[in-house]
Amino acid sequence: MPGKPYQSILIPYEEEILSLRRQRPPMAFARIAELLMEKHQVPIQRAAICKFVKLRARWKKKETQQNRATSKTWNTAQSHGSQPQSALTRQKTGAVPLNSAGTENRQPWLGWQNEKPASREKMLTTFTPSNEYNLTRLTPEEAAAYAEQLKREREKNGG
Amino acid sequence: MSCTLFFTAGAKGGSGKTTAAKFLITYLREHGELPLLMDLDDENHTLARFFLDALQIKLHQEFAQDVVIEKALSGEHRFIVADLKAGTGHDVLKWFLTLPFEELKDRGVRLVCLGSVTSAPDSVQSFLNWAAALAHHVDYVIFRNLKDGDNLYDYDQTRQALEFRGTYDPDHVTLEKLSPLYQTELEIRKLTITEVLGLTDRTSGEERIGPILSPLLARARLRNYQRGIYEQLNQVMERLFHAELNVVDSLRGTAHG
Numbered sequence: 001m002p003g004k005p006y007q008s009i010l011i012p013y014e015e016e017i018l019s020l021r022r023q024r025p026p027m028a029f030a031r032i033a034e035l036l037m038e039k040h041q042v043p044i045q046r047a048a049i050c051k052f053v054k055l056r057a058r059w060k061k062k063e064t065q066q067n068r069a070t071s072k073t074w075n076t077a078q079s080h081g082s083q084p085q086s087a088l089t090r091q092k093t094g095a096v097p098l099n100s101a102g103t104e105n106r107q108p109w110l111g112w113q114n115e116k117p118a119s120r121e122k123m124l125t126t127f128t129p130s131n132e133y134n135l136t137r138l139t140p141e142e143a144a145a146y147a148e149q150l151k152r153e154r155e156k157n158g159g
Numbered sequence: 160m161s162c163t164l165f166f167t168a169g170a171k172g173g174s175g176k177t178t179a180a181k182f183l184i185t186y187l188r189e190h191g192e193l194p195l196l197m198d199l200d201d202e203n204h205t206l207a208r209f210f211l212d213a214l215q216i217k218l219h220q221e222f223a224q225d226v227v228i229e230k231a232l233s234g235e236h237r238f239i240v241a242d243l244k245a246g247t248g249h250d251v252l253k254w255f256l257t258l259p260f261e262e263l264k265d266r267g268v269r270l271v272c273l274g275s276v277t278s279a280p281d282s283v284q285s286f287l288n289w290a291a292a293l294a295h296h297v298d299y300v301i302f303r304n305l306k307d308g309d310n311l312y313d314y315d316q317t318r319q320a321l322e323f324r325g326t327y328d329p330d331h332v333t334l335e336k337l338s339p340l341y342q343t344e345l346e347i348r349k350l351t352i353t354e355v356l357g358l359t360d361r362t363s364g365e366e367r368i369g370p371i372l373s374p375l376l377a378r379a380r381l382r383n384y385q386r387g388i389y390e391q392l393n394q395v396m397e398r399l400f401h402a403e404l405n406v407v408d409s410l411r412g413t414a415h416g
Binding site: 140143147 | 249280281283284287291292312313315316317318319320321322323324325326
């Protein structure tokens, strides 16, 4: 009969260890080992703490990647009204689905919004800041008509 | 004294941001102004290579913003030209957005964004990212850089670019294509067109300019090229500073003087 699965004795102290590593400069693993011994009487070697921290960092990275892939496919599926396409399938096909306007569906970059002052408004209504090309090309006639329309709107608004 | 801070914007490298800044600097200098130059491109330091007096600021150094703000508020300089780096991602934009726009405006600092667009779609996209974030906090001067072709399709015929133009009514300066031979020679010798035209001393001048830029016809071509840009910059300055008569008069007076 198999015994109890292996669990690190450091689990109860995970938050404490990670916070010590997060501070700048991070505390050395050897020093953390000493602290654990002094504070909690946990006999542990520095290499074990190193492995413990690195493994959790890897898990966290994996989890973030999975979450990102899930939200991306969910967004795509939403606009198409279909079931979410798995990240793996998307990787294999390599195709980026198109939306109704015929442009590629990509994740908009919205980082700038976090830094905007409270008074700032989004003025470009059809433009989504992004790392990818997401502009809508028009024919010369359409462009002229749209420019005229914008001009009329501006005059109407007293701009 | 009020201060105008011109800064280059856009994440696309090689679109002509520094070239635009260079023309603006030589234009201002030829009109008797002494703009403070800031090179915030801590990777290439392109501006500092051409202008040795440019202040080199490392973008990610602590208190880098403080230097920019202090200089703008010091009242020592009527014009500041800051050349920001391109680079990937939006780190430069994020850095720039930490500047207190409203407070600077209240203290008489005006911000003018120098964009540069080419026929490369990325140049327009990356510039619009900046415009979407900066919105009405700055004025815009767009350099239409024709180095890769005359058709700037993405700036002239996309819905979003038209919207930008309709909303912010930017000024435009067209940078015609300069012969790659001259362009390369200017880059290699770290010379601006103004310097080439100014080095008339045949003994030391020609040595520095080199055989390609020395001939009379080459200089004439460069002079015409630069004149075309300066004429457009005259109009831009008139529009930007139409309310500040002293600035316009100063620029105009020196131009005709």
